Amino acid sequence: MATNNDAPSAAEVAQAGVSEAQIAVHWREEEYYPPPPAFVAQANANDPAILERFSEDRFPDCFTEYAEMLTWDRKWDQVLDTSDPPFWKWWVGGRLNACVNCVDRHLQERGDENALIWVPEPEDAETRYITYAELHRRINEFAALLRDFVGAKTGDRITFHLPMVPDLPVSMLACARLGVIHSQVFGGFSGTACGHRIADSKSKILVTIDSYYRNGQLLDHKKHADEAIAAAQAEGVEVEKVLVWRRIPGEYHSDSPMVEGRDFFIDELLDGYRGQTVEPVSMPAEAPLFLMYTSGTTGRPKGAQHSTGGYLSYVTGTSKYYQDIHPTDTYWCFADIGWITGHSYIVYGPLSLGTTSVMYEGVPTYPDAGRPWRIAEKLGVNIFHTAPTTIRMLRKLGPDEPAKYDYHFKHMTTVGEPIEPDVWRWYYEVVGKGQAAIVDTWWQTENGGFLGSTLPGLQPMKPGSCGPAVLGVFPVIYDENAQEIPKGSGKAGNMCIRNPWPGIFQTVWGQPERFVETYYAKYCKNTDSKDWRDWPYFSGDGAVQAADGYFRILGRVDDVINVAGHRLGTKELESAAITVDEVAEAAAVPVIDELRGKIVEMYVSLKPGNEASAAVEQKVADAIDREIGKIARPKNVWIVSDMPKTRSGKIMRRVIAGISNFSDVGDVTTLANPEIVDEIRHYVQHEKLERGETPRELSEQEKQEIAAYGHAD
Numbered sequence: 001m002a003t004n005n006d007a008p009s010a011a012e013v014a015q016a017g018v019s020e021a022q023i024a025v026h027w028r029e030e031e032y033y034p035p036p037p038a039f040v041a042q043a044n045a046n047d048p049a050i051l052e053r054f055s056e057d058r059f060p061d062c063f064t065e066y067a068e069m070l071t072w073d074r075k076w077d078q079v080l081d082t083s084d085p086p087f088w089k090w091w092v093g094g095r096l097n098a099c100v101n102c103v104d105r106h107l108q109e110r111g112d113e114n115a116l117i118w119v120p121e122p123e124d125a126e127t128r129y130i131t132y133a134e135l136h137r138r139i140n141e142f143a144a145l146l147r148d149f150v151g152a153k154t155g156d157r158i159t160f161h162l163p164m165v166p167d168l169p170v171s172m173l174a175c176a177r178l179g180v181i182h183s184q185v186f187g188g189f190s191g192t193a194c195g196h197r198i199a200d201s202k203s204k205i206l207v208t209i210d211s212y213y214r215n216g217q218l219l220d221h222k223k224h225a226d227e228a229i230a231a232a233q234a235e236g237v238e239v240e241k242v243l244v245w246r247r248i249p250g251e252y253h254s255d256s257p258m259v260e261g262r263d264f265f266i267d268e269l270l271d272g273y274r275g276q277t278v279e280p281v282s283m284p285a286e287a288p289l290f291l292m293y294t295s296g297t298t299g300r301p302k303g304a305q306h307s308t309g310g311y312l313s314y315v316t317g318t319s320k321y322y323q324d325i326h327p328t329d330t331y332w333c334f335a336d337i338g339w340i341t342g343h344s345y346i347v348y349g350p351l352s353l354g355t356t357s358v359m360y361e362g363v364p365t366y367p368d369a370g371r372p373w374r375i376a377e378k379l380g381v382n383i384f385h386t387a388p389t390t391i392r393m394l395r396k397l398g399p400d401e402p403a404k405y406d407y408h409f410k411h412m413t414t415v416g417e418p419i420e421p422d423v424w425r426w427y428y429e430v431v432g433k434g435q436a437a438i439v440d441t442w443w444q445t446e447n448g449g450f451l452g453s454t455l456p457g458l459q460p461m462k463p464g465s466c467g468p469a470v471l472g473v474f475p476v477i478y479d480e481n482a483q484e485i486p487k488g489s490g491k492a493g494n495m496c497i498r499n500p501w502p503g504i505f506q507t508v509w510g511q512p513e514r515f516v517e518t519y520y521a522k523y524c525k526n527t528d529s530k531d532w533r534d535w536p537y538f539s540g541d542g543a544v545q546a547a548d549g550y551f552r553i554l555g556r557v558d559d560v561i562n563v564a565g566h567r568l569g570t571k572e573l574e575s576a577a578i579t580v581d582e583v584a585e586a587a588a589v590p591v592i593d594e595l596r597g598k599i600v601e602m603y604v605s606l607k608p609g610n611e612a613s614a615a616v617e618q619k620v621a622d623a624i625d626r627e628i629g630k631i632a633r634p635k636n637v638w639i640v641s642d643m644p645k646t647r648s649g650k651i652m653r654r655v656i657a658g659i660s661n662f663s664d665v666g667d668v669t670t671l672a673n674p675e676i677v678d679e680i681r682h683y684v685q686h687e688k689l690e691r692g693e694t695p696r697e698l699s700e701q702e703k704q705e706i707a708a709y710g711h712a713d
């Protein structure tokens with residue numbers, strides 16, 4: 001297949017006069033890889049007619065193909081209602097239950113097949129096989145408990161703070177059965193972070209677990225519940241009950257005391273609900289199914305509200321065509337259910353299709369970098385789904401491990417961050433043994449499911465590019481002035497989607513104005529219009545489109561740092577740092593990292609009368625652990641005498657980002673205090689070299705990204 005070499009050089013682009021927003025990008029075009037013929041022969045989507053069925057002139061009716069994959073109590077009257085833009089409504093008038101679609105409807109034909117296979121982290125512990133029939137039983141018993149013991153009702157919110165244990169999908173689907181909105185907070189988040197999310201969603205119930213295994217240790221998790229409840233209380237929300245799963249039923253592995261009348265062991269309570277069944281509640285398609293909190297430009301996390309019918313139809317359709325899931329496959333998505341990827345592509349999509357979905361409790365490299373491949377071999381996994389960070393880590397620690405194991409993937413996915421072509425090739429050749437089709441799926445918490453990806457049986461792969469838009473999704477790249485940036489121009493801009501799709505979130509929970517402002521205000525053509533064409537969705541990602549139509553996603557253009565695929569808001573990090581008494585000002589910057597894509601460094605200046613010390617640095621790092629979680633812990637905390645600032649007093653983050661990355665700091669002549677730049681550079685870079693952090697040459701793309709950081713300031 002032809003390679004595309006017509007992207008202009010960086011110099012040409014620079015000459016053409018590119019504004020800072022239209023960051024010029026230049027890269028070597030990669031070669032195409034055709035999908036393996038054996039994959040194509042069995043693919044769910046291998047007839048090009050599908051592209052026709054989803055062409056723009058068939059929008060929005062094309063998506064009925066996805067809706068028809070579900071079982072409805074009542075069919076919809078209207079495919080898409082645009083009467084209240086941009087609050088789109090899909091499948092209006094339709095009614096269904098998500099739990100029925102993921103479990104009950106498979107019982108007759110697949111009741112004895114495995115729905116979930118759970119692999120505990122300790123390698124000598126027994127793998128658990130949970131059939132659809134058993135999953136159904138467990139969901140019903142827990143739903144009965146939620147209804148009768150807790151009094152949970154349709155529309156209530158329940159927060160979960162759970163790790164990768166089967167109790168998590170059981171809890172989610174029990175809520176779905178009752179029409180209760182679940183809000184799962186990533187298990188690695190701190191108790192305080194969980195508490196803010198409880199308060200925002202006004203949950204009266206917290207579901208947690210005593211402990212879980214991570215990196216060889218049984219971690220105390222219940223202790224976070226106490227912090228969470230205190231944090232929620234400080235915001236005026238009282239949690240009435242804490243339901244505690246036990247990692248090992250009957251044993252309690254936490255130092256946190258159970259609070260009489262508030263905390264209850266679920267395994268004990270369940271004894272009163274054995275064998276009970278709960279009638280599923282028939283929900284309007286538009287009813288919210290769950291909230292998933294994510295970071296944005298301000299300190300307060302946003303609860304992305306996902307619908308029942310639109311969301312479920314979208315994840316089912318994309319799981320079928322893009323993940324190529326057949327009921328007979330053994331599918332393993334190596335993400336955490338605490339993130340949207342796990343909701344859509346471990347739980348709802350795969351179970352809706354009646355397949356076997358594998359869950360793993362622990363870290364990928366425990367006890368060594370061969371672990372994933374042993375799991376794949378033992379369970380006969382044939383579809384594998386993970387993030388570039390995991391791939392980089394597995395490559396670094398065990399480059400030759402995959403070849404030692406007898407597994408065969410027909411399909412592999414990468415998600416969550418841009419993947420370097422070099423890493424992609426290792427994934428393809430070594431992990432996939434050259435036999436698997438790879439999809440690089442670009443999307444976001446807000447989107448419900450994939451937005452950019454190749455259709456694996458029909459479109460060739462190109463390392464480093466997610467591919468064209470998915471079926472029924474029509475993107476556009478805009479510059480800052482809402483001018484379209486044409487494909488093949490070599491210019492980057494803001495990645496937007498011109499049309500609604502069924503998986504798009506419905507709103508930011510409790511903040512509809514923020515929903516409109518963040519995602520639609522920027523490029524709305526006419527705020528009075530009820531035509532979806534006037535309301536492009538602004539993704540917050542920078543992208544460039546090659547002449548062949550493939551998109552290359554460059555990363556966030558807003559104040560979000562993507563660390564190992566986890567979205568961290570700059571403002572959240574900074575607000576955590578200034579909870580330390582001594583700290584006057586804080587700024588978070590991304591540093592390019594070989595394994596995790598990016599990591600965080602914090603710059604702080606102190607209030608008068610305080611001295612810089614290792615103790616203050618430690619306090620800042622601890623504050624971030626406490627307020628957000630260990631994933632956000634900064635690599636370094638730099639205490640500086642002042643921050644580089646504009647005359648209006650704004651911190652110029654791109655300047656310190658440049659220093660931390662040993663990259664260009666850009667124009668500093670407009671600063672109010674330009675002399676500070678050399679002082680900070682000297683201190684930080686000297687200190688980094690002392691600590692053995694040798695700089696590596698950044699690629700052109702990485703340099704551009706750092707130079708554009710904090711552009712919104």
Ligand code: PRX
Pocket residue numbers: 294339340341414415416417418419440441442443444445446466539540541553554555556562565566567
């Ligand atoms: O910057 C994009 C990056 O991850 C962001 C979304 O993060 P989150 O909402 O946590 O969802 C992650 C899983 C869907 C995006 O704005 N991102 C996601 N997938 C890719 C990506 N960047 C490049 N390539 C991808 N495939």
